[in-house]
Amino acid sequence: MAKQYTVAILGATGAVGTRMIEQLEQSTIPVGEIHLLASSRSAGKTLYFKGEPVTIEEAVPDSFNGVDLVLASAGGSVSGRLLPEAVKRGAVCVDNTSFFRMNDNVPLVVPEVNPDALANHNGIIANPNCSTIQMVVALEPVRQKFGLNQIIVSTYQAAGGAGQSAINELYREAQEKIDGKEMQAEILPVKGDKKHYPLAFNLLPQIDVFEDADYTHEEWKMIHETKKIMYGDKNSTDIKVTATCVRVPVPIGHGETVYFTTEKQPTPDEIRQSLTGAAGVVVQDDPAHQIYPQPITAEGSRDTFVGRIRADVENPGAYHMWVVSDNLLKGAAWNTVQIAEELVARDLVHVPAGSAELFN
Amino acid sequence: MAKQYTVAILGATGAVGTRMIEQLEQSTIPVGEIHLLASSRSAGKTLYFKGEPVTIEEAVPDSFNGVDLVLASAGGSVSGRLLPEAVKRGAVCVDNTSFFRMNDNVPLVVPEVNPDALANHNGIIANPNCSTIQMVVALEPVRQKFGLNQIIVSTYQAAGGAGQSAINELYREAQEKIDGKEMQAEILPVKGDKKHYPLAFNLLPQIDVFEDADYTHEEWKMIHETKKIMYGDKNSTDIKVTATCVRVPVPIGHGETVYFTTEKQPTPDEIRQSLTGAAGVVVQDDPAHQIYPQPITAEGSRDTFVGRIRADVENPGAYHMWVVSDNLLKGAAWNTVQIAEELVARDLVHVPAGSAELFN
DSSP states (O other), rough: OOEEEEEEEETTTHHHHHHHHHHHTTTTOOEEEEEEOOOOOTTTTTEEEEEEEOOOOOOOOGTTTTOOOEEESHHHHHHHHHHHHHTTTTTTEEOOTTTTTTTTTTTOOOTTTGGGGGOOOOSEEOOHHHHHHHHHHHHHHHHHHHHHEEEEEEEEEEEEGGOOHHHHHHHHHHHHTTTTTOOOOSSSOTHHHHOOOOOOOOBOOOSOOOOOOOHHHHHHHHHHHHHHHHHTTTOOOOEEEEEEEEEOOOOEEEEEEEEEESOOOOOOHHHHHHHHTTTTTEEEGGGGGGGGHHHEEEETSSHHHHHHHOTTSSSSEEEEEEEEEEEIIIIIIIIHHHHHHHHTTTTTOOOTTTHHTTTT | OOOOOOEEEETTOOOOOHHHHHHHHHHSSOOOEEEEEEEETTTTTTEEEEEEEEOEOOGGGGGGGSSEEEEOOOHHHHHHHHHHHHHHOOOOOESSSTTTTTTTTSOOTTTTGGGGGGGGGOEEEEEEEEHHHHHHHHHHHHHHHOEEEEEEEEEEEEEGGGHHHHHHHHHHHHHHHTTTTOOOSSSSTTTTTOOOOOOOOBBOOOOOOOOOOGGHHHHHHHHHHHHHHHHHTTSSSSSSEEEEEEEOOOOSSSSEEEEEESOOOOHHHHHHHHTTTTTTTEOOBBBBGTOOOOOOHHOOOOOOOEEEEEOOOOOOOOOOEEEEEEEIIIIHHHHHHHHHHHHTTTTTOOTTTTTHHHHH
């Protein structure tokens, strides 16, 4: 009989965690035992895995004894504190938080783009930011066939990227506005920042905190993560990337206008062909029949949807595309489980000797 | 006593028309008589101008007898049919529809950018598209000081650009979604197109119909109108412009991520300074205090709000800005009334001989 894996989900009760459970249920990974870990607040409650009740345990270092695989989405500080403990105990961790993404000892992986980066893992593999994942999935077939020089992206990001509480806030604010009441913002744009603004019927050009050069952390993530995933180095000069990230009043499903320049000068049809049938990509691009990606049709799918593929008519070798994906699935839970599937398929669910020391 | 003007508002009952009345009430134009014109459906109803009741008249050619100034926003086909009749009767028309915008005999005017184009008008002056106006207001001070080479814009456009009925549809759909019902789309993305999709909690990458090169009519408008307003020729090669236009679930207030390259290489602070105090522009750009433009704070203002001004850190001479304006005011009603104010101030409320023949 094939090996069965003991899997722990860290942050099992969140918007991403609950979807990790669903994605793991539907995955090819032979799960022997499952541990659902969360904060002490949720410990003792019951969730279900493949129809069987599972009691949530408080996440502590010894939670990882005997665990083969950890799927983590409980926030950066929790991952920073607990994943080194898991590695110490021999568990391979796939982390959905940003905590380890820029760590040189941690591969940052989108299976459609750089699965081979898994080979040299040291016990922790990072899952990229949601807005980065769908963009690199859509651009990788183009890069392989025509080469990429530059990316200029504007995002239209859903509330769900900030968790279930942000989705709840969006709907509550929408009802307040419809009822003629004042909208009460408590979470967005950034839970830990000083001011909060309503998202319902509004646009917030701030995702995460402001950092160097007046870029937000989210914008820097798109720049550095894209370079690390596609070119192996977060500071790679093989590609230029720049971004503006905007939160829009959509619960689930990020949109992105992606402007890119290529080394060769394919026709838009050749770009469309390079994407048709590509792993994880669904082309929805038929203007004559008003077919293009939308969040409400992308929600619930593991795929990345691409449409509005066009040339910049005044700049040879420059193009537009419109990319939509379920930010909680391909942008988070599914990509994490997909990485775990790759680890299992490649027999990489082992912590190499010396790994724990790297994260001390 | 100064001359009093007889003004007619064509399409007085619409989302833009009602705002034209308000903007005209607050304007510097000495209005003697006012005529409110609409379709036969609205004729006989009452609206108010400066507190006085005005009975709506059906718009017919003879409605313009004795009229000095027409402000029109009743749809392109109505303008195409009736404005030549108004010109024939000696009325100068400011048209908010797209019907005459690309006509070489018609100046396309944003008063902060190209007011001198009014000098040679032939009885009809076109008001540009909402998404174009706010972008050129925000870019003109940059162009004057540093020169512009290229513009790549992604829009986040409000439902109100498609009229009051689209705003109503957005709110109705939002309530349907909150109530767990299926959203019923009847208007957007384009009233006259084949399919309709919900906008509430969704994104629609189609504004107006699809045309050449898989660009929408709205995208072509942004390209050709920007060139005509800023460089005097809709096909000018002095600037490269490309656009992706997306409808977002916001009732009023368009957002735009504007990426642009300049001839000189100013610092972001120098760009900010060029915009501070510029006509029609309010800079809201203080990341440390989370100050940036938002639709809900721009609604009801005549100004164009600019923030998130940043350099593309890998491309010298390339920059981002985030621009928001009330698409029904600066994008439509106010810019139209503002053009009329300029015509009055420059004593240009006269139809030159031979004008009527140009529109036969």
